[in-house]
Amino acid sequence: MWxxxxxxxxxxxxxxxxxxxxxxxxxxxxxxxxxxxxxxxAKELPxxxxxxxxxVHSGGGRLVTPGLIDCHTHIIFGGDRSLDFDxxxxxxxxxxxxxxxxxxxxxxxxxxxxxxxxxxxAALPRATALLADGVxxxxxxxxxxxxVGTELKMLEAARLLGQRLDVEIVPTLLALHALPPEFSNDRxxxxxxxxxxxxxxAAAAGLAAAVDVFCESIAFTPAECARVLESARAHGxxxxxxxxxxxxxxxxxxxxxxxxxxxxxxxxxxxxxxxxMAASGxxxxxxxxxxxxxxxxxxxxVAALRAAGVPMAIATDLNPGTSPCTSLPLAVTLARAQFGLxxxxxxxxxxxxxxxxxxxxxxxxxxxxxxxxxxxxWDLAHPRELGYWLGRGGCHAVVRGGKLRGNAS
Ligand code: NIG
Ligand code: FE
Numbered sequence: 001m002w003x004x005x006x007x008x009x010x011x012x013x014x015x016x017x018x019x020x021x022x023x024x025x026x027x028x029x030x031x032x033x034x035x036x037x038x039x040x041x042a043k044e045l046p047x048x049x050x051x052x053x054x055x056v057h058s059g060g061g062r063l064v065t066p067g068l069i070d071c072h073t074h075i076i077f078g079g080d081r082s083l084d085f086d087x088x089x090x091x092x093x094x095x096x097x098x099x100x101x102x103x104x105x106x107x108x109x110x111x112x113x114x115x116x117x118x119x120x121x122a123a124l125p126r127a128t129a130l131l132a133d134g135v136x137x138x139x140x141x142x143x144x145x146x147x148v149g150t151e152l153k154m155l156e157a158a159r160l161l162g163q164r165l166d167v168e169i170v171p172t173l174l175a176l177h178a179l180p181p182e183f184s185n186d187r188x189x190x191x192x193x194x195x196x197x198x199x200x201x202a203a204a205a206g207l208a209a210a211v212d213v214f215c216e217s218i219a220f221t222p223a224e225c226a227r228v229l230e231s232a233r234a235h236g237x238x239x240x241x242x243x244x245x246x247x248x249x250x251x252x253x254x255x256x257x258x259x260x261x262x263x264x265x266x267x268x269x270x271x272x273x274x275x276x277m278a279a280s281g282x283x284x285x286x287x288x289x290x291x292x293x294x295x296x297x298x299x300x301x302v303a304a305l306r307a308a309g310v311p312m313a314i315a316t317d318l319n320p321g322t323s324p325c326t327s328l329p330l331a332v333t334l335a336r337a338q339f340g341l342x343x344x345x346x347x348x349x350x351x352x353x354x355x356x357x358x359x360x361x362x363x364x365x366x367x368x369x370x371x372x373x374x375x376x377x378w379d380l381a382h383p384r385e386l387g388y389w390l391g392r393g394g395c396h397a398v399v400r401g402g403k404l405r406g407n408a409s
Pocket of ligand 1 (some may be wrong): 074083103214242245290317319320322323374
């Protein structure tokens with residue numbers, strides 16, 4: 001006897017192929033423990049639901065999708081950067097603000113003096129908003145510490161956030177984000193410190209699943225990033241790259257060369273970068289919130305990524321500087337409106353392909369027997385609506401690991 005059966009639902013499994021949504025009308029979904037025990041058309045159930053499960057829930061005809069996966073966030077930080085945004089709307093550029101001591105460095109100053117509990121507390125309302133719009137798995141990066149102690153403190157804060165909320169946190173050490181003020185005249189010295197101390201410490205503490213680097217003219221060179229990726233790989237950590245956001249330094253190619261799980265942003269990625277990603281199986285993570293807020297004009301090469309068969313994920317990039325976006329369905333709408341993704345690519349971007357960007361496809365990202373029972377019930381008529389509303393998520397209820405979240409009914 002199964003624990004639960006959900007009936008009177010329409011399921012978009014997010015499985016590849018078919019109509020792109022994996023839509024099953026008049027579906028049923030059975031849960032045993034934290035796993036999906038059965039999923040399909042209700043008429044194919046082997047017996048009446050009451051005979052198969054202890055609890056029978058009606059979904060009221062609602063749409064069900066996999067729990068959403070936000071695979072790129074910087075949700076842990078002190079303060080905010082509303083002043084930066086104000087300056088940008090008056091004409092200053094991201095790079096100019098960074099050069100003048102604003103930007104990432106100002107968030108670093110506001111992050112360093114908070115303890116892990118305070119950082120988790122500051123992130124709580126942001127994370128609560130993401131969860132209310134359907135997120136069940138949340139990647140969280142460090143990167144606003146820029147010293148060993150604060151970077152580890154940020155990862156600890158990410159862990160605490162996962163204890164407070166009904167969500168699975170996937171921590172990433174963003175080892176190269178900006179040059180800290182202490183090393184203004186010693187770039188190599190900082191990279192040495194990251195390789196010799198930061199990565200070994202994070203790996204030894206078991207606080208990070210992956211290491212990320214920001215490969216950009218205002219951040220770190222491909223050679224500096226390569227050193228850090230090499231060290232991360234030697235410590236058995238997965239790799240990610242902030243690539244080609246503001247210029248083409250070959251970040252996508254670098255990510256591919258190291259077998260990174262994902263290359264993220266990609267506005268300036270070349271054809272060669274796309275081909276390299278296709279060959280290495282690196283996921284393209286598109287971040288339309290940052291594109292919008294930086295008033296960027298150059299779009300990521302979506303048609304080339306699509307043609308090359310590179311899986312595309314979509315994330316909020318939730319961060320104070322460039323993407324204060326606390327809704328993953330909103331990010332899907334922005335990706336569709338700004339980058340021309342199809343509705344099916346939108347759904348895959350926050351489910352199947354986002355799982356792949358976190359190396360979690362064996363447990364989640366689609367709804368199938370044996371995978372985690374993480375799913376959302378939506379007040380939406382069709383999965384096309386997931387990336388249609390501009391600021392209305394439409395999430396009615398969430399089941400994570402077989403448990404109904406909160407007190408929704
Ligand atoms: O993904 N590109 C680098 N990192 C963040 C921005 C961080 C910040 O400006 O605080 C991003 O957009
Ligand atoms: Fe980012």
